[in-house]
Amino acid sequence: MPRETPADVLQGTLDLLVLKTLALEPMHGWGIAQRIQQLSREALTVGQGSVYPALLRLQNRGLIDNEWGVSENNRRARYYRITALGRKELKAETDDWRRYAQAVELILGAV
Amino acid sequence: MERELDEEMGFHLEMEIAKNVKAGMAEVEARRAAVLAFGGVDRMAEAHRDARGTRVVEDIFADLRYAARSLARAPGFVAVSIFTLAISIAIGTALFTAVNGLIYRPLPIPDGDRLISIYTSDYNGRERRGSSSYADLVDFAREAEPVADLAGQARVMFALTINDNVKLVTGSLVSSGYFRVMRVRPEAGRFPSVEKPDVPSIVLSYTLWRTAFGSDSSAIGRSVRVNGQPFTILAVAPPVFRGTSRENADEFWIDATFAPLVSPRDDFLERRGNRAFHLFGRLRNGASLDALKSRLDVVASRLYQAEPDAWRDTTGSGRVVTAMLEHDGYMASIQLPDLLAIIGGVVALGFGLLAIACANLASMQLARGAARRREIATRLALGASRGRLIRQLLAECALVTVPGTIAGVVLAVMTSTLVSHYRPIPLPSIDLSLDWRALAFIAGALMLALLVFGLLPALQTVNADVLTDLKGEHGGSRGARIGGMRGGLIVVQVALSVVFTAASGLVALALMRNASEGRDEARKVLIARLNFLPAGGDSARVRTLVDELIARINAIPGVVSTSAAEFIPVRGTRRTVMAEVRDAARQTKKRELDVTAVAPRYFRVVGIPLLRGRDFEPRDVGVGYRTVIVTKAMADALWPGEDAMGKRIVINDKSSAEVVGVATDPLGQGPATEHSYPGLLYLPMNLRAEAEVILHVRAPSRQAAIAGQLAQMLHRESTRIVAPDVITLDEYYNRVVLPQRIMARASGVLAALQLLLAVAGLSGLVAYVTTLRRREIGIRTALGASGRSVIVLVMRQGVRLTLIGGAIGLLLSLAVSQVIAATMPVTVPVMVGGLVLAAGIFAFVAMIAMLLPACRALDVAPAVALRVD
Numbered sequence: 001m002p003r004e005t006p007a008d009v010l011q012g013t014l015d016l017l018v019l020k021t022l023a024l025e026p027m028h029g030w031g032i033a034q035r036i037q038q039l040s041r042e043a044l045t046v047g048q049g050s051v052y053p054a055l056l057r058l059q060n061r062g063l064i065d066n067e068w069g070v071s072e073n074n075r076r077a078r079y080y081r082i083t084a085l086g087r088k089e090l091k092a093e094t095d096d097w098r099r100y101a102q103a104v105e106l107i108l109g110a111v
Numbered sequence: 112m113e114r115e116l117d118e119e120m121g122f123h124l125e126m127e128i129a130k131n132v133k134a135g136m137a138e139v140e141a142r143r144a145a146v147l148a149f150g151g152v153d154r155m156a157e158a159h160r161d162a163r164g165t166r167v168v169e170d171i172f173a174d175l176r177y178a179a180r181s182l183a184r185a186p187g188f189v190a191v192s193i194f195t196l197a198i199s200i201a202i203g204t205a206l207f208t209a210v211n212g213l214i215y216r217p218l219p220i221p222d223g224d225r226l227i228s229i230y231t232s233d234y235n236g237r238e239r240r241g242s243s244s245y246a247d248l249v250d251f252a253r254e255a256e257p258v259a260d261l262a263g264q265a266r267v268m269f270a271l272t273i274n275d276n277v278k279l280v281t282g283s284l285v286s287s288g289y290f291r292v293m294r295v296r297p298e299a300g301r302f303p304s305v306e307k308p309d310v311p312s313i314v315l316s317y318t319l320w321r322t323a324f325g326s327d328s329s330a331i332g333r334s335v336r337v338n339g340q341p342f343t344i345l346a347v348a349p350p351v352f353r354g355t356s357r358e359n360a361d362e363f364w365i366d367a368t369f370a371p372l373v374s375p376r377d378d379f380l381e382r383r384g385n386r387a388f389h390l391f392g393r394l395r396n397g398a399s400l401d402a403l404k405s406r407l408d409v410v411a412s413r414l415y416q417a418e419p420d421a422w423r424d425t426t427g428s429g430r431v432v433t434a435m436l437e438h439d440g441y442m443a444s445i446q447l448p449d450l451l452a453i454i455g456g457v458v459a460l461g462f463g464l465l466a467i468a469c470a471n472l473a474s475m476q477l478a479r480g481a482a483r484r485r486e487i488a489t490r491l492a493l494g495a496s497r498g499r500l501i502r503q504l505l506a507e508c509a510l511v512t513v514p515g516t517i518a519g520v521v522l523a524v525m526t527s528t529l530v531s532h533y534r535p536i537p538l539p540s541i542d543l544s545l546d547w548r549a550l551a552f553i554a555g556a557l558m559l560a561l562l563v564f565g566l567l568p569a570l571q572t573v574n575a576d577v578l579t580d581l582k583g584e585h586g587g588s589r590g591a592r593i594g595g596m597r598g599g600l601i602v603v604q605v606a607l608s609v610v611f612t613a614a615s616g617l618v619a620l621a622l623m624r625n626a627s628e629g630r631d632e633a634r635k636v637l638i639a640r641l642n643f644l645p646a647g648g649d650s651a652r653v654r655t656l657v658d659e660l661i662a663r664i665n666a667i668p669g670v671v672s673t674s675a676a677e678f679i680p681v682r683g684t685r686r687t688v689m690a691e692v693r694d695a696a697r698q699t700k701k702r703e704l705d706v707t708a709v710a711p712r713y714f715r716v717v718g719i720p721l722l723r724g725r726d727f728e729p730r731d732v733g734v735g736y737r738t739v740i741v742t743k744a745m746a747d748a749l750w751p752g753e754d755a756m757g758k759r760i761v762i763n764d765k766s767s768a769e770v771v772g773v774a775t776d777p778l779g780q781g782p783a784t785e786h787s788y789p790g791l792l793y794l795p796m797n798l799r800a801e802a803e804v805i806l807h808v809r810a811p812s813r814q815a816a817i818a819g820q821l822a823q824m825l826h827r828e829s830t831r832i833v834a835p836d837v838i839t840l841d842e843y844y845n846r847v848v849l850p851q852r853i854m855a856r857a858s859g860v861l862a863a864l865q866l867l868l869a870v871a872g873l874s875g876l877v878a879y880v881t882t883l884r885r886r887e888i889g890i891r892t893a894l895g896a897s898g899r900s901v902i903v904l905v906m907r908q909g910v911r912l913t914l915i916g917g918a919i920g921l922l923l924s925l926a927v928s929q930v931i932a933a934t935m936p937v938t939v940p941v942m943v944g945g946l947v948l949a950a951g952i953f954a955f956v957a958m959i960a961m962l963l964p965a966c967r968a969l970d971v972a973p974a975v976a977l978r979v980d
Binding site for chain 2: 028
């Protein structure tokens, strides 16, 4: 049953999604929000105000770092990039999430 | 940092706007939508800045404002904290300053640390730091002249007549040059010159000048009488200078050369054996202490040859002269146990006080911290950072600590200034200027205590599991018990509170009993204390004088009879003789008995009923001790079960006296301490000129008028006698218990304070438990628990802690009552009454303090309590 309005990203999963996005390519904050929306085929929207706190959190944990670069429209922008530690964390969290989602699915699928 | 943040936010918005425009929105609309989607640029930036910690300075003001608002809701907490802090700082500093001044600081005179003391060893050669005679001083000074300037002073008590008022005052006979050696400058007038002044002159202390002349500078040059002889006031000493003794204050100084004029019986100047003078000195520029010592040794050996009688000690060798720094000498003169007792006592008192203050502050902070767990948890959940919260709590601590410390410091400075400059009480020469190190230490300790105890619960909360705290669930099982520290603090507070309440109650009750019982008789007796001046002549003439006086007093209309005593027996003071008594088993025993000596008709005059025998009569006095009168208590103690009449007592190994009467025991000696009260032995009075005599006059009515006539009559004799004032015996008893009255007041104030703190602690505890157990109470009520069982539930802990603290407090009170009993008539009913009163007051107040918050638990509607969580 497709929903009319896109769902907000669940708290706690945002970090995972941001990491995944950055694992694809370094990106600026706005781009990350757009990319999540786009990859989820508009099913998820990221509260734009929560992207930056999430970025800061990840940065404080050493999972990502940043540098200033030039954007596609020739503006100065801060680009975030995943670190080696971030990739390890991403793998671990992805596994966790899959286990969790399967478990939920099993329960919901029970007759 | 800030700029980069702005730039990043700006970039984001711009991208969003561009996207919206591409989607077909108007420029303005696109911007609005972008900002909305972002959730407000300002909020975002703020969250960032906060997290990056660049706002600390701006936040401090916000924190302080918030803290002020939050504290304004707990004015009692703030007031008590600030008050506790201020008082503890002031009292603690005063205590340490006093010890410091008394023991560790040199005399408060210029270059006091370089003043030198010179001692002569005593007659048995054991004590090296003895005093010297005036004749010795003269010899020492002459020999030491090239290396040092010497002076001496002898402590005396003379009758000073100022503006027709006669008073016995302590002061010193000093050698010429005394003030030069002390290096003090006069407050008014000029100190006597070194050459012998031809007119008898006197230097007054600042205190005496202020009280007797109202600090009037025209007092200089006026005349006062010293032991009846006229002296001219030459100068007034500065307020801080009270002589060279740290224990006694001098009120005046007279050149020793006038000693024969005022004290002809004591040969101060000529006799080598009259070692009344303490010697001091100043080294001349470049001279060494060793040079002075060797010169003094020369004098000592010369005097040993010339004056063998005065300069040989009991071991046969010559006396030894010692010179050392005055402060070293003073330190050496304090017995080690005394020193330890003083320092130990003050340190214990000081730290005890600090401990109580810290306990109170800590307990209040802990209670407050606990009550705020939920508030803090809520704020954490709303996204406040932990560091931010700690800063916030620190700001709150500061709002209490800073004013409290400032008030304490101001109070300490004021006390010190008042005491060291105005000397409201006759304190001896002690340097009581403010000790900044002590002040800093005490203020630091208290602030630290406040911070530690203020932050501990806060840190605990900040690190706690937010969800649990938020849900209030930890009240269910693990948090319901009060931490050991908090419980301990409450027990301590309850115990202290009970002790202080009991002590003040005891003293108040004892005073009441003292003031009411048997005082009717004491109100009918006027007393006048007489001291005889040299002009009064020898003992025989003094006896005639007193007889004459008594005859004249008896002639005053309204006077029934007149007698005299050497001493008024009151609790806390005693005079004793050694007596030999043969008991029932015909065994002779030596024991020490409490005595006073009284004149004929004493018992009739004072209104003490004689149970057996007779009063003293004129034939009993002046013939040694041939007859005595004992009190009932003493008779029972010496000859239990026998008739005391006719028994014999040998006094001081010579006079064998017969018991001719048995009197009731005097006032204030109650049955509670009967086992320790030994009774009183009355001896017939043998008047001597050196002794003090207290006239007792029975006047059943018009006491005030008769007292006036009596005072006038005595005043006319002021060349021969000093009689400071005429008061009733009742008034005298009241004056005797003045320290206890002050103690009762102070103890009462402390008791009220402690009660307040203990009650606040208990009430806070119950409120805390109630809050913690809201959920449980809701469930219980829903399941049909009665209101009573709910109250029991929340009050159980408080009651338990109160009972433990109360029991400890009552035990301590018993010990305290023993101390009080040493100076006050504490009878069994008084003691039981005092303790029951204390326990009762405390139990009552504590119950109310706990019931009020407990009743709030009853208001917990089950549905609300459950839903809230």
